[in-house]
Amino acid sequence: MNRKGLIIMMVLFGLASFFGCDKGNKIKPDESRLESFSYSYSGTSRDSIYSYSLNRSENGGAEFVYETLRFQEEGEITVEADAAILDQIRQLYLKHKAYRWNGYNKSNNNVLDGSSFTLSMYFQDGGSLSIHGSNSCPDGYGAFENEVEELIRPLIEKAVDKVNNRRMEKGVSGPLQYVMINFMQHGDSGEDKYEILLSHQREGRKNFDVRIYSVSGEFIEPGKYNYYYDMPDRDIGFDEIQAIVEKHDLIKWYGWDKSAEDYNNSEWFQLSFSFEEGDISAMGTAHPQGYDEFRREILEYIVQMIKDAEEKHSDFRSRDI
Numbered sequence: 001m002n003r004k005g006l007i008i009m010m011v012l013f014g015l016a017s018f019f020g021c022d023k024g025n026k027i028k029p030d031e032s033r034l035e036s037f038s039y040s041y042s043g044t045s046r047d048s049i050y051s052y053s054l055n056r057s058e059n060g061g062a063e064f065v066y067e068t069l070r071f072q073e074e075g076e077i078t079v080e081a082d083a084a085i086l087d088q089i090r091q092l093y094l095k096h097k098a099y100r101w102n103g104y105n106k107s108n109n110n111v112l113d114g115s116s117f118t119l120s121m122y123f124q125d126g127g128s129l130s131i132h133g134s135n136s137c138p139d140g141y142g143a144f145e146n147e148v149e150e151l152i153r154p155l156i157e158k159a160v161d162k163v164n165n166r167r168m169e170k171g172v173s174g175p176l177q178y179v180m181i182n183f184m185q186h187g188d189s190g191e192d193k194y195e196i197l198l199s200h201q202r203e204g205r206k207n208f209d210v211r212i213y214s215v216s217g218e219f220i221e222p223g224k225y226n227y228y229y230d231m232p233d234r235d236i237g238f239d240e241i242q243a244i245v246e247k248h249d250l251i252k253w254y255g256w257d258k259s260a261e262d263y264n265n266s267e268w269f270q271l272s273f274s275f276e277e278g279d280i281s282a283m284g285t286a287h288p289q290g291y292d293e294f295r296r297e298i299l300e301y302i303v304q305m306i307k308d309a310e311e312k313h314s315d316f317r318s319r320d321i
Contacts, residue, residue: 164255174276187265
């Protein structure tokens with residue numbers, strides 16, 4: 001063999017050694033106990049930017065640390081967990097042969113708005129696994145991710161409940177500043193739609209933005225209504241709306257975000273009430289206790305507000321949609 005051929009063989013052998021079986025956990029699984037699992041995800045919405053870690057603790061249990069842009073001011077949210085979850089994740093690591101993906105780091109630059117993730121695992125013997133993708137992931141990764149998510153979801157819910165309970169205990173104070181109310185019927189629930197945005201009057205800004213599509217005629221005659229108006233605060237009646245919120249104890253709805261089993265045939269709602277200090281927000285197709293009573297009273301109030309404004313202000317009228 002000539003010198004050139006020998007050099008080529010040496011280069012190929014070196015590459016094979018670098019990328020082959022002896023390189024980390026790319027081919028062979030780590031046989032030791034899983035000590036830590038961490039994951040971060042960045043999507044296109046505020047609620048889809050989060051990270052978490054699950055770590056064994058000295059007392060034989062585990063600690064789950066969750067952080068999300070949704071609760072940015074809370075920082076890290078820590079709850080206790082069962083260390084058995086780490087053992088279950090390790091079984092998924094073996095089942096899906098996740099060790100093959102160690103060192104994966106790819107981006108799809110052809111996607112402008114998408115998502116990225118980073119996943120890390122650390123084992124008792126010092127071994128590790130690291131995967132990162134931006135609009136890209138290894139073959140078979142999706143099934144692994146879904147099963148891990150099933151294990152982790154109850155811990156995220158526990159962390160979110162911890163924040164919600166703390167905020168419910170703290171409550172809200174001061175006058176009502178801003179109101180957003182959406183009721184959107186789907187399927188068997190009907191076709192009515194209400195979109196309501198109310199804020200305090202400010203120069204150069206419309207503070208009364210209400211859109212209604214009434215089919216049933218439950219609160220207002222059937223038709224399409226679109227009001228966009230600079231409304232005096234006294235005619236909106238923030239004190240009256242705040243009284244309705246307090247009457248129905250909506251602070252207990254704080255953080256509600258649940259889906260009905262038959263969500264395609266259930267009315268979707270979204271509420272946000274901002275006060276001088278604190279806020280109340282809730283959404284979903286599953287409805288909290290007292291939902292129907294609150295919905296009826298607040299919509300009756302809004303429709304009456306529209307009728308009163310039509311009498312008080314000659315230029316207040318529905319715009320064409």
